[in-house]
Amino acid sequence: MGCYKNAQVCLNGHATTDDTTNTALCSDFCSLCGEKTITTCPSCDAPIRGRYHVPNAFGRMSMSYHPPAYCHHCGEPFPWTQRKLDAAQELVADMEELTMEEQEKLNKCFPNIMTDTPMTSVSANKIKRYLAKLPDYAGSCLRDIFVDVMSETAKKIIWPS
Ligand SMILES: [Zn+2]
Numbered sequence: 092m093g094c095y096k097n098a099q100v101c102l103n104g105h106a107t108t109d110d111t112t113n114t115a116l117c118s119d120f121c122s123l124c125g126e127k128t129i130t131t132c133p134s135c136d137a138p139i140r141g142r143y144h145v146p147n148a149f150g151r152m153s154m155s156y157h158p159p160a161y162c163h164h165c166g167e168p169f170p171w172t173q174r175k176l177d178a179a180q181e182l183v184a185d186m187e188e189l190t191m192e193e194q195e196k197l198n199k200c201f202p203n204i205m206t207d208t209p210m211t212s213v214s215a216n217k218i219k220r221y222l223a224k225l226p227d228y229a230g231s232c233l234r235d236i237f238v239d240v241m242s243e244t245a246k247k248i249i250w251p252s
């Protein structure tokens with residue numbers, strides 16, 4: 092039987108630690124970007140899920156930790172998730188290659204590539220089609236924004252490697 096440790100994450104989504112009982116790693120601000128760090132969901136105060144701890148299990152330290160996109164308790168997007176969506180929308184708003192209607196459709200796809208839902212592959216394929224019309228930097232910016240939080244299904248469709 093395992094349980095989740097509590098993670099500390101900055102508002103931009105950098106984890107300072109995946110286990111807040113390790114106080115040596117905790118800090119009020121992020122050393123990578125200077126943002127404030129949080130350990131609970133701003134909407135409902137539930138602890139942010141960190142490392143999944145299994146007592147007496149070896150080899151668990153090798154797993155890399157990515158902060159969750161949504162709160163497991165209230166379902167709200169975490170601040171870093173919202174910031175990623177905002178950044179993507181900002182990028183799309185500059186794309187003169189797309190009509191307003193196309194920009195809107197593209198923006199609606201982004202939340203669906205961050206988690207696995209029935210809409211994930213539909214949205215990922217739409218994004219791929221739009222990217223074909225856009226300059227290369229649009230694709231690499233989007234990749235930088237979402238790479239840590241993307242569903243594997245979406246990643247394989249948009250950026251097969
Ligand atoms: Zn940070």
Ligand SMILES: [Zn+2]
Nearest residue numbers: 132135162165
């Ligand atoms: Zn919550």
